[in-house]
Amino acid sequence: MGKPGTARILDKALFNVKPLKLRPPIEPLAHDVQTPENHPLWQFFGEQKSFLRTRSELEDIGRPWTIPQLRRKEFDDLHTLWYVCLKERNRLYRESQLLQDYTTRVGEESLDERNTAVDSVDKMVKTTMSRIRHVLAERYHSFKRTATFELESSIPKLLAEFRQKYLETDRTADSHAEGMLERFQFAFYGINPRLEDNIADAKVIEGLYSVAELKLQKYYVIPQASEVSETSNAAKNENETQNQDIIKEVKDIREAFLIFGAESSDEGILSAVETIKEIRESNEPLPKSSDTEVLTELMYSTKEAV
Numbered sequence: 001m002g003k004p005g006t007a008r009i010l011d012k013a014l015f016n017v018k019p020l021k022l023r024p025p026i027e028p029l030a031h032d033v034q035t036p037e038n039h040p041l042w043q044f045f046g047e048q049k050s051f052l053r054t055r056s057e058l059e060d061i062g063r064p065w066t067i068p069q070l071r072r073k074e075f076d077d078l079h080t081l082w083y084v085c086l087k088e089r090n091r092l093y094r095e096s097q098l099l100q101d102y103t104t105r106v107g108e109e110s111l112d113e114r115n116t117a118v119d120s121v122d123k124m125v126k127t128t129m130s131r132i133r134h135v136l137a138e139r140y141h142s143f144k145r146t147a148t149f150e151l152e153s154s155i156p157k158l159l160a161e162f163r164q165k166y167l168e169t170d171r172t173a174d175s176h177a178e179g180m181l182e183r184f185q186f187a188f189y190g191i192n193p194r195l196e197d198n199i200a201d202a203k204v205i206e207g208l209y210s211v212a213e214l215k216l217q218k219y220y221v222i223p224q225a226s227e228v229s230e231t232s233n234a235a236k237n238e239n240e241t242q243n244q245d246i247i248k249e250v251k252d253i254r255e256a257f258l259i260f261g262a263e264s265s266d267e268g269i270l271s272a273v274e275t276i277k278e279i280r281e282s283n284e285p286l287p288k289s290s291d292t293e294v295l296t297e298l299m300y301s302t303k304e305a306v
Contacts, residue, residue: 219269
């Protein structure tokens with residue numbers, strides 16, 4: 001009895017197969033490997049995606065973030081910045097290990113300077129991360145303190161204490177005083193430094209008047225009266241004119257907005273006061289009932305200008 005049909009077909013196919021020629025294996029090379037541009041591991045390399053960054057690239061990274069800068073950031077921004085720093089430390093650690101291994105094997109002293117640059121940048125990144133934790137700790141302890149006593153009953157006392165401390169601060173230390181004021185306005189009124197990013201509600205309007213009054217008291221140098229004899233009519237008229245030009249208080253939300261947005265310095269507040277004088281010459285003070293509407297328009301126009 002012969003083979004089944006399938007077996008005969010298989011025998012015939014095997015008989016007609018040509019001998020297989022083995023070729024030498026292909027040696028894997030780096031240039032034969034194509035890495036996608038959006039591969040996530042590129043995050044652990046520099047912007048140029050080079051194996052090692054040059055010393056100049058490392059020196060261009062910049063400086064650590066300061067605590068006043070970090071205090072202006074929201075929690076999400078601090079969270080993002082933390083992980084940006086964490087990835088940078090991973091890059092630096094990878095480069096540091098490569099440099100140390102190469103220096104150990106080859107003994108090339110020229111790489112020591114680049115290793116020093118890596119260490120320097122790593123210290124700056126660690127400083128930023130330490131300051132982020134400091135700012136978050138400040139916010140946490142502030143929150144815990146507010147939860148342990150009746151805040152509403154303590155607000156007048158806290159406001160008075162801050163007013164005294166702020167007005168007694170050295171007027172030449174602009175950045176320090178500005179940082180104090182930014183923390184105050186955010187803690188008591190929820191006002192972000194960029195006023196156009198806020199919502200024109202009653203709390204923000206109250207804070208705007210309060211901050212404007214503080215800046216006006218601290219930085220506005222009231223012109224001195226004329227030294228002409230008191231019995232002279234010219235002296236009396238001149239003094240009366242000067243008194244009319246003195247800005248002693250903020251009369252409406254428009255004036256508060258100008259002073260709030262002015263630079264915290266004698267020159268900045270003086271410039272805002274001069275603008276207020278021009279407005280008062282041709283306009284009556286705005287009613288309090290229009291504060292919300294006017295502030296919304298001012299904030300919108302500022303955001304459009306930016």
